[in-house]
Amino acid sequence: MRSLTPVLCICLALLLGCHKNDVDVAGLTSNPFDADHPGESTLFTVDSIQTETYGQGLYNKQTVVVHVHPEQFPAPTAYELRFIELTDPDTSYFYSNNEAGSNTFLCGNYQVALGTEYCYRFELVVAGEVVTTKEQCTVAEL
């Protein structure tokens, strides 16, 4: 038995040294920038959509407050927030975090009619690619 000790030691060492594949491609979904990331994205939130008058009460506008959460990014990086008014698809705006100086954005739709529903799409863009999107509709009411 004592003579078999070296063999047993070698076997044990080989068994302990055998690595297993810990990386499962299908299970790689933890990065919030990954298109396969499960659940609703919380990289940004639409805090509020408010309708108000301007131009001495002659016009109405909607102000959308969007808050981006860069602390949930996998690493600090530059980003843009794209604001698209779906009711009038030609209207879209880009907001850069560098220009805003903060992570809260005020997006304005300056031509709204009261009682009309307006839909908006918000896209978080990193390095020219859309990371996540959200859509929200609301009726313009004072």
Added chain:
Amino acid sequence: MKFMKAMVRRDMIHLPSLLLLLATMGGGIGGVSAQTSGKLHLQIDPANSFSYKLDHHFTIQQTDLELLEGPHHFSFWAPQRKVVDTTVTITGGEDRIIQVRLPYSTEYLVYQRDLRSYEKRMRVMRLLPATVTGGALIFTGIKYANMKKAHDRLETDADAYDNATFPYAITVLKEEVIPGHIDEFEKARTAFRVSAAVTVAFAGVTTWLYLRSAKLPKPEFHDAEKVRFDGLSWMPGPNGGAWTGGLTWNFTR
């Protein structure tokens, strides 16, 4: 005579005393006190380990002798060598040099042959498998290093995925880089398992051969010429030893 023999053996002979004793005994017994002596110098190969018996009685290791004239019998011996018997005739007042080269004994030559065969078998049964197992172990170590390198690369990929801030980089990682690295890791792991299995098999065979070779008896050298030279003597052995003896009968006397 017994006294003289004891003195010779115990003190490794004081030759002038021996010569004197021989002369005295010769004169006392035979009344031939007119005998003269001659000097003899021995050159024996091997030079340091030989001994010889003079006239079947005295065991001596010295190379210079002074003997009474007349024939004297010598039995030369050294470990591993044959006993060589010869008679030297001493002429009074004359110095002689005798050169004797002791040949290796048959038992020693057989022992050497058996020992070489034993060592060769040991090399085949121990050194060779151990060397092969060692080589396999080194090969397995290299394969392990390759596997670990591939595994570390996968861990680096996982970290890169966790910290990726570019969607395109994530796509490339998941669709090209990581699958390729997984494939390389699987190959490296398979190679490691195969080499590890071969190493274990070699180690098992080595152990088996080692155990089997341990049962092979190692040749032992029994110097039969020494027994013949010494006469009755104690031969220590693995089972306690034994008394051995040699009987010489000189029919000419």
